[in-house]
Amino acid sequence: MINRFSALILALSIVLASCSREESGGATQPTEGMNSEATWAKLTPEEAIDPFTHANYNDVRVTNVDLDLEVRFDEKVLVGAAEIDFERLNAEATTLVLDANDLSISKIEAHSNDAWVEAEFSLGEDDPVIGSRLEISLPDGADRIRVTYSTSPEAEGLQWLSPEQTAGKEHPFLFSQFQPMLARSMAPLQDTPAVRMTYSARIQTPPELIALMSARQDEGGGRDGDYSFKMSQPIPSYLLAIVVGDIEFKAINDHIGVYAEDYILDASAAEFADTPAMEDANAALYGPYRWGRYDMIVLPPSFPFGGMENPRLSFLTPTLIAGDKSLTNVVAHELAHSWSGNLVTNATWRDAWLNEGFTSYVENRVMEALYGEDRAIMERALDLETLKRAVAEADRPELTALKMPADLEHPDDAFSQVSYAGGMFFLKFLEERFEREVFDAFIKGYFDHFAFQSITTEDFLVYFEDNLWTNYPNAVTKAEIDAWIFEPGLPATIGNPQSDAFDRVSAQQAAWLGAGNLDGIETSAWTTHEWLHFINTLPSDLTLENFAALDDRFALSASQNAEIAYAWYMKAIPAGYEPAFEPMDAFLMRVGRGKFIYRLYQKLVDQEKRVWAETVYERARPGYHPIAQRRIDAIFSE
Numbered sequence: 001m002i003n004r005f006s007a008l009i010l011a012l013s014i015v016l017a018s019c020s021r022e023e024s025g026g027a028t029q030p031t032e033g034m035n036s037e038a039t040w041a042k043l044t045p046e047e048a049i050d051p052f053t054h055a056n057y058n059d060v061r062v063t064n065v066d067l068d069l070e071v072r073f074d075e076k077v078l079v080g081a082a083e084i085d086f087e088r089l090n091a092e093a094t095t096l097v098l099d100a101n102d103l104s105i106s107k108i109e110a111h112s113n114d115a116w117v118e119a120e121f122s123l124g125e126d127d128p129v130i131g132s133r134l135e136i137s138l139p140d141g142a143d144r145i146r147v148t149y150s151t152s153p154e155a156e157g158l159q160w161l162s163p164e165q166t167a168g169k170e171h172p173f174l175f176s177q178f179q180p181m182l183a184r185s186m187a188p189l190q191d192t193p194a195v196r197m198t199y200s201a202r203i204q205t206p207p208e209l210i211a212l213m214s215a216r217q218d219e220g221g222g223r224d225g226d227y228s229f230k231m232s233q234p235i236p237s238y239l240l241a242i243v244v245g246d247i248e249f250k251a252i253n254d255h256i257g258v259y260a261e262d263y264i265l266d267a268s269a270a271e272f273a274d275t276p277a278m279e280d281a282n283a284a285l286y287g288p289y290r291w292g293r294y295d296m297i298v299l300p301p302s303f304p305f306g307g308m309e310n311p312r313l314s315f316l317t318p319t320l321i322a323g324d325k326s327l328t329n330v331v332a333h334e335l336a337h338s339w340s341g342n343l344v345t346n347a348t349w350r351d352a353w354l355n356e357g358f359t360s361y362v363e364n365r366v367m368e369a370l371y372g373e374d375r376a377i378m379e380r381a382l383d384l385e386t387l388k389r390a391v392a393e394a395d396r397p398e399l400t401a402l403k404m405p406a407d408l409e410h411p412d413d414a415f416s417q418v419s420y421a422g423g424m425f426f427l428k429f430l431e432e433r434f435e436r437e438v439f440d441a442f443i444k445g446y447f448d449h450f451a452f453q454s455i456t457t458e459d460f461l462v463y464f465e466d467n468l469w470t471n472y473p474n475a476v477t478k479a480e481i482d483a484w485i486f487e488p489g490l491p492a493t494i495g496n497p498q499s500d501a502f503d504r505v506s507a508q509q510a511a512w513l514g515a516g517n518l519d520g521i522e523t524s525a526w527t528t529h530e531w532l533h534f535i536n537t538l539p540s541d542l543t544l545e546n547f548a549a550l551d552d553r554f555a556l557s558a559s560q561n562a563e564i565a566y567a568w569y570m571k572a573i574p575a576g577y578e579p580a581f582e583p584m585d586a587f588l589m590r591v592g593r594g595k596f597i598y599r600l601y602q603k604l605v606d607q608e609k610r611v612w613a614e615t616v617y618e619r620a621r622p623g624y625h626p627i628a629q630r631r632i633d634a635i636f637s638e
Ligand SMILES: [Zn+2]
Pocket: 309, 333, 337, 355, 356, 359
C-alpha cells in the first residue's frame, strides 16, 4: 500500500536520484536512492549467444562428461571414449550439437531405455576458427551419449614433447592448453564458457609417468599408469586440463603444493612459498577458497603463457622462477582466478574482462596485502604503460572498450591488456569512488551471488546498479561507467598510479644521462619492477656507448630474469646494439612464453632484422607450442 505523502517522497527521490547520475560523483554517502527504471538491461539468451561454438546449448545442455582415455606417446594421440550427460531445455529438441576439432570419431551411441543404441551423427567441415559441428540425433528418452574417438597428433590444445624437449631428457611430456576454445581438440564438448559441467576421467599412461588433471585425484594409486579424477563442481570446458610426464611433487602446506620436473622442484617450492599467505589474503577479502586443494605445476619452457588457472592445479611458466619471488604476482593472478573466472565466469569471450580484469584487480589487492602498497603501485604503473601501448596498437578502436564487439574475429583478440589492465583500472576506479570498505563488500557479494555461473557484462552492470550504485548514486555517473565499458580508448577517469620508488629511479637515470657517469646509480636494492621502469624509460636515442656501459656494469644482455632480459632486448633491437643479439638468440631458444617471444619477433621484423630472426625461429620453432607457432608464423607471413 502507498499513500499520497509517501508517493510524493518516492517521486521526489526518483527525480533526485536520476539527476545526480548526470553529475560528476565523489560523495559516497549512502542515500535512499531509487531507480525510476533500470539503466542497463540483461541480454536475452539470443543476444548473449557465444559465436565461437557450434553447440545448441540453449536447447540441449551438457551437464557432465566422463572421459576414458589412453595416452599414446608413440602416436601422439589420446584414444578412448567420452560419455556425456545432458539436459533438454527445449523439450522439442531432437539433436545434441557439440564442438569437435580434428577428432576422429568411430562410433556414437545413445543411452535410452536402459540400453545403448547406435546414434546417427554428422561431423561438419573443419572451420579454421571454430572447428567442426558435431550433430547427434537423439532417440526418444536418451539422456546420455557415448562417443568413441581419438585425437589428432596435431591437436592444437595438446602439446606432445619429446624426451629431448624436457629437462630430464628421459621421458616424453604432454600438457594441455584449452582456453579459449581448444578443449574441443581433446574431446567432443559444448566448448563454450556459457556451459558449465562436472567431469570425471580415467587416464591410462605409460606406467613410469604421472598424470594430473584439473580435478581431485583418487587416492591410493601410486605411479602405476592408471589414474582416476573427479571434478564435482561445474566448470566451463576451457578449464579441463591434463598433464602427463615424469613429475615430482613438493608440499608447501597441507593443501598447497607444487609439481615440477625434478631439476626445478625445490626452486619452485621456494619461489612460491608465499602462496598460502596469498590464499589467506584472498579469502579474507572475498570469502573462502572453494576448490579443496590448490596445487601448481611448473611446465616445460614451451608453455606459451605466464600461467593458466586450471582449477585445483594452476599451470605456470618456468620464467617465474627468478630466485627472489619478484614475479610471483602471476601466482597471485592464477590463484585469484579461483574466484574470478573459475567461480564467476564470462559467458562469452566478448566479456573476457569479467575474468581477466577482475583477476588482475584481485591480484593487485593481494600483492598489496602481502608486500605493501609500494609494490602494488609499481605493478599498476607498469600495467598502465602496457595498457596505453595496447590501446595505441589495437587493430581497431572497438577492441579498446571492455565489452568486446559483436563481430570479434577470434577470442584471442579479447585477451589483450584491455581486458586485463583495463578491467583492473576500471575496478580500481570504482573502488576509489565507492571507497574500499563498501566496494570490497560489494565484490564479495558479487562472487557469492554468481558463484558457479557464467555471466555477461550486462549481468554485472545490472547487479552493480541494484546492489551498489543505487545506494550511492552520487559516486559515479552512467556516462563514466559507459565510457569504460562501451566506448573505445582510455577513459578520462583512469587513475595514474604514482610510485615514489619509480620517481627515485627516474631521478637517478636523469642524473646519469646528464653526467654520463654510472657511478651515481645505486641499484643494489632495486626490485625487478624498478629495473623494468629504468629500462622501459630509457630514451630512444640512447647511444651505443651508453648501452655498452649499462651492459658492462649490470650484465643486462645476459640477465636470467626473463622480464628484465625481455625489456632490455626490446630496447636493444631498435638501437642495433649487437652484443645483445647472441644472448637474445639463446633466450628465444630457451623461452616459449608468448608474452615475450611474440613481441620480440615482431620487433625484429619491424626493425629490419627479419633475416636474423628467421634463422633463430627456424631453430626455435620445433620447441614452441602450436599456439605460439601459429602466432609467429603469422608475423613472418606479413
Ligand atoms: Zn588470467
